[in-house]
Amino acid sequence: MKRVNSEKVQIIACGAIAREILAVRDANGLDHIDLECLPAIWHVYPEKIAPALREKIAAARAAGYGRIFIGYAECGTQGQIDKICEEEGIERIAGPHCYAFFTGTEKFLAECETEFTAFYLTDLITRQFEAFVIEPLKLDKHPELRDMVFGNYTKIVYLAQTEDKALQDKAKWAADYLGLDYEYRFTGYGDLDPALKALG
Structure with missing residues (x-):
C-alpha cells in the first residue's frame, strides 16, 4: 500500500458523466482530483455496478488516495451504492439518478x-x-x-x-x-x- 496522500481525491464515477466531471474539474482548477470510471452502459445492467465499485475503492485505497468520492447517484442499484458508502465511510453525489x-x-x-x-x-x-x-x-x-x-x-x-x-x-x-x-x-x-x- 502506498503512503496516504490526504490532498488527493479519487472520484469513482459512471462513465456517462465522465465528460461533465472533467469539465467541472478543469474549469475550477481542481487538479488534485483524479477520475476513474466504470462503463456507462452498465446503467442497463445495474447489478454490475456495486461489485465493481468495491474493487475500485479497494484499488484507490491501495494507491494511497486520502479521499474517495462516488460519482453515482442511486442509479437503480436498489440501495447497494448507499450501503457501500456507509460501510466505507465515503460520500456520493446526492440524488436518485443523473x-x-x-x-x-x-x-x-x-x-x-x-x-x-x-x-x-x-x-x-x-x-x-x-x-x-x-x-x-x-x-x-x-x-x-x-x-x-x-x-x-x-x-x-x-x-x-x-x-x-x-x-x-x-x-x-x-x-x-x-x-x-x-x-x-x-x-x-x-x-x-x-x-x-x-x-x-
Whole structure:
C-alpha cells in the first residue's frame, strides 16, 4: 500500500458523466482530483455496478488516495451504492439518478409529480442514443416494439449539459424516431458543480 496522500481525491464515477466531471474539474482548477470510471452502459445492467465499485475503492485505497468520492447517484442499484458508502465511510453525489442532479434534485423531484410520462435524455444518452436505447431494446431489428415500450410516454425531454446544436438536432431526431413530442431544457452541470467544488 502506498503512503496516504490526504490532498488527493479519487472520484469513482459512471462513465456517462465522465465528460461533465472533467469539465467541472478543469474549469475550477481542481487538479488534485483524479477520475476513474466504470462503463456507462452498465446503467442497463445495474447489478454490475456495486461489485465493481468495491474493487475500485479497494484499488484507490491501495494507491494511497486520502479521499474517495462516488460519482453515482442511486442509479437503480436498489440501495447497494448507499450501503457501500456507509460501510466505507465515503460520500456520493446526492440524488436518485443523473437526470435529477443535472436538473437539481429538488427541482427534478418536484417536476416528476406531474411529468411522469417524460423520457429523459442527457448529452451522453443523446450522443449514444443508438447504443443506449435502440440497440439494447432491439428497436432496429423489431420496430414493432417501439409502441410497446414507449406507448405510455408522451415526450422526450432533453436535459442538456452543453449548448450544442448538433446534439439538439440528434435529440429531436430521437423524439421523432420514438414518435414523441420534444422539449429542450438547458441544465448545465446542475448539482454536480457544487458537489465537485466541495472536494476542493
